[in-house]
Amino acid sequence: MDYYAVVGNPVGHSKSPMIHAMFAQQTNQDLNYGKIEAPLDAFSESVNTFFAQKNQKGLNITVPFKEQAWSLCQERTERAELAGAVNTLYLSKNNKLCGDNTDGVGLVSDLKNNGIVLKNKKILIVGAGGAVRGVLQPILKEMPECVVVCNRTLSKADELVSIFKHLGNIRSSAFEAVNDAYDLVINGTSASLSGNLPPLPVKVIKPETVTYDMMYSKDATVFNGWAKQYGASKTIDGLGMLVEQAAEAFDIWRGVKPQTTEVMETLRAL
Numbered sequence: 541m542d543y544y545a546v547v548g549n550p551v552g553h554s555k556s557p558m559i560h561a562m563f564a565q566q567t568n569q570d571l572n573y574g575k576i577e578a579p580l581d582a583f584s585e586s587v588n589t590f591f592a593q594k595n596q597k598g599l600n601i602t603v604p605f606k607e608q609a610w611s612l613c614q615e616r617t618e619r620a621e622l623a624g625a626v627n628t629l630y631l632s633k634n635n636k637l638c639g640d641n642t643d644g645v646g647l648v649s650d651l652k653n654n655g656i657v658l659k660n661k662k663i664l665i666v667g668a669g670g671a672v673r674g675v676l677q678p679i680l681k682e683m684p685e686c687v688v689v690c691n692r693t694l695s696k697a698d699e700l701v702s703i704f705k706h707l708g709n710i711r712s713s714a715f716e717a718v719n720d721a722y723d724l725v726i727n728g729t730s731a732s733l734s735g736n737l738p739p740l741p742v743k744v745i746k747p748e749t750v751t752y753d754m755m756y757s758k759d760a761t762v763f764n765g766w767a768k769q770y771g772a773s774k775t776i777d778g779l780g781m782l783v784e785q786a787a788e789a790f791d792i793w794r795g796v797k798p799q800t801t802e803v804m805e806t807l808r809a810l
């Protein structure tokens with residue numbers, strides 16, 4: 541039997557063990573996926589202890605350790621390199637610690653599942669923290685017309701633009717300067733966690749606008765509630781992104797891509 545786990549602090553709330561157990565059952569893979577709460581000052585020790593044991597094959601990394609996981613890796617995929625954060629760890633054949641970041645591809649897959657095409661679209665991304673940095677490469681790969689990164693602290697949006705500008709048409713904006721309607725508005729701020737709304741002008745929404753909140757909750761998120769109120773055509777929360785990033789990690793580890801629809805339905809019904 542092979543062993544996997546998610547590492548975070550806190551990690552008690554994580555849905556990853558349930559998601560991976562459903563993937564394993566569906567694909568007939570013999571594996572066990574647990575949870576590890578690493579002490580805040582001993583993340584690297586937790587990772588090293590895990591991989592030192594036999595048949596311990598892979599880890600997912602969640603808050604607040606994704607950047608530390610990036611630093612620990614001896615090898616990284618291109619998308620993880622650019623994301624500055626790693627959410628999937630495994631050992632290479634010659635025992636090197638390898639890191640990938642499946643968050644961005646998870647977001648793009650969920651958008652595709654919802655019938656949303658990014659090519660030639662105008663996209664507004666709100667926030668410029670780790671969560672947004674983690675998704676920019678896969679979004680730009682879809683060749684949108686433009687990506688505008690809007691953040692309270694403009695210098696952080698500028699920094700992201702300088703990291704990703706070689707990949708496509710991306711620029712930064714302050715909230716006050718946002719002056720256009722967008723096809724897709726993605727909320728990547730942590731404002732929703734405290735029930736707050738980023739101070740976006742209503743004019744970003746037009747009748748065709750789709751909004752995506754990278755957070756999820758049982759009822760509509762504050763951000764998606766706001767978007768619906770002002771006429772967005774479709775609002776999506778981040779549950780699908782959670783399941784899709786897990787499916788991508790499962791594929792990296794096991795070489796088989798699980799189906800996600802039923803897993804999403806099961807989680808939604810909880």
Ligand code: ATR
Pocket residue numbers: 666667668669670671672691692693696728729730731736737738739
């Ligand atoms: P994460 O890893 O979740 O991205 P982070 O790196 O701390 O967390 O980034 C949080 C993001 O949410 C930042 O873009 C932050 O804006 P600042 O860079 O200006 O701090 C944004 N954010 C948090 N609360 C917000 C609020 N109430 N309104 C607008 N933006 C907010």
